[in-house]
Amino acid sequence: MEYFILKHLPAIILSGITLCISSSMLQAETVTPQAVIANYTQLAHAEFSDALASAKILQTKVNEFIAQPTEASHQAAKQAWLAARLPYSQTEVFRFGNPNVDAWEGGVNAWPLDEGLIDYVQADAYEHEEGNTFATANLIAGTETISPELLKSYQEKGGSEANVATGYHAIEFLLWGQDLNQDPKLAGTRPSTDFLTGAGCTHQHCERRAQYLKAATDLLVTDLTQMEQDWAPDQTNYRKSLLALDEAEALRRILFGMGSLSLGELAGERMNVALLAHSQEDEHSCFSDNTHADILGNVQGINNVFHGSYRRTDGSLLKGASLAELLAAKDKTLSTELEQNLNTSQTAAEAIVKAAQQGQAFDQQIVADNSEGNARVKATIAALRAQTVSLEAAAKALGINHLNSETSDSLQ
Template structure:
């Protein structure tokens, strides 16, 4: 069993050599050292995701308070920036139950956007038989708050009903992408959040309330995960470090393998390509799917490891 630990440690070491400037390929690296580095990488990755989400929250608040083309673009840019570090965290997902169970509220997709807001029905591709596909919560009367948004996830048993996370926020910022020009993303007008007579498509105040609630929940969820990996007592980090060495190393490799094949190559690339389905693009409203895939692939290959650790010294 010790030999297995040594082999797996050497395999994981390949992408991590530059983490510690004192290491060389000739050095002996223990399984415990690899485990410790892994939890440090998780803490750095989720910390980056939280920091960029905090910036997104600031830009969304500014946009809602003063909905102009400029403030909307600033919020979009912040969303795109926030996706980069988040996508890199997915290497930790399948190997760690705390991440896998948490991920659905943060990154679920594809979503039937008519559940949330108005859509152009003639070009609306939703899950067949989903009774809530055109519920349009924003046009309803229920008070919009975090609890309402969370209750929408998988409503009626359909995984296409998604009310929270990055992609709900993405839809609220970009709107539907009609794909009239493949180079264009969604073109939701800033006036969808305007006050008074300047409001377009109705329910502008409720739309702002939904966007704010979804963004605030995203930040809270990322804070939870950052806390899980922080260097403190009685959290998931400590539970991971207490695992038997072979089990911990197995989980690391299993997580990267599951992300690379079943998720990235399968769900996020193959399905959309074979079905010619825009709705199955990971970030279909912003047309950011290629970056989502690229950033996720970076961590599968190990190339994201030096980036975080150089920053932290």
């Protein structure tokens, strides 16, 4: 299950490490706030374009799997899902500061989910939100016609955020199934025969399960198309409205997004909550054991914005005016400090990835008796907190007071 990440993660995400250049090499005097803001919109469009393109590949592989459910076609669909997460995880830095992304994100990346809403679960290994009346609804075993519209109608049904019917993690659950940890080195082990119509179908309702997987994947492509268009050039869209903002407000949105992903979301909700509970139910990609890649992708996304650079999935490098240059013109020492803190966070996240590549997934690194794994996660959380302090200082140096990045109750 991990070999795709083993093969491709260094080339796609870790290649971004080369972007961490010394502030002494930057030509800060030539960079303007407007140039930085314009390049930020270019980065957003490129990253969402790559996320969309990879989702379309996933869609193709899912369609092939549904048409002929075999171990090989199942594995190909799972590989495509893992590949699709690589560019998407880097886009999350655009979320918190931009209301269009923040309002949209819940439909494509919500987690954790009460998977009994969607399909069968092993009851004695199923933890769900207390009081969630839809936690065992099992839409696939039901009679309602499965369509993207039905899935959207069940998203946060009854006001519960645990009712996740759409997006990457609903698709992930359908491809992998529950991760029961019967072997700590294995992720979910859903059989391909769960999608085999007619004789040989396992766990019943195979045709409806295939319909659900297709509807969820098609909806993901539709949603990513919308966001790609929201950042496309030369259109009346969010990108145009951002470029029309006062420079200080646009920079505030950029820095707020970086700080909020760094502190409240990644350090807090995605890492510290899972660590404190020592629970895989609280990890991000719990069915596929891909959480380590999600973490590193988020860290890389913050680095992308700071350096004004993005390594595209085709290997090409997009680079333009950067916050690093703009900040160096105001306070070279602070720019160097922030860069060092970003590098420390990346190194710490890479240690989590390295352990996962050696067979110790994130859900094993956070168990109570794994002191070394806990220490790696704690070091990454501490580094993310430190870089957020530097981001707050950077905002002030650029004339933005009281950035107030979003935090998490778990970090209080």
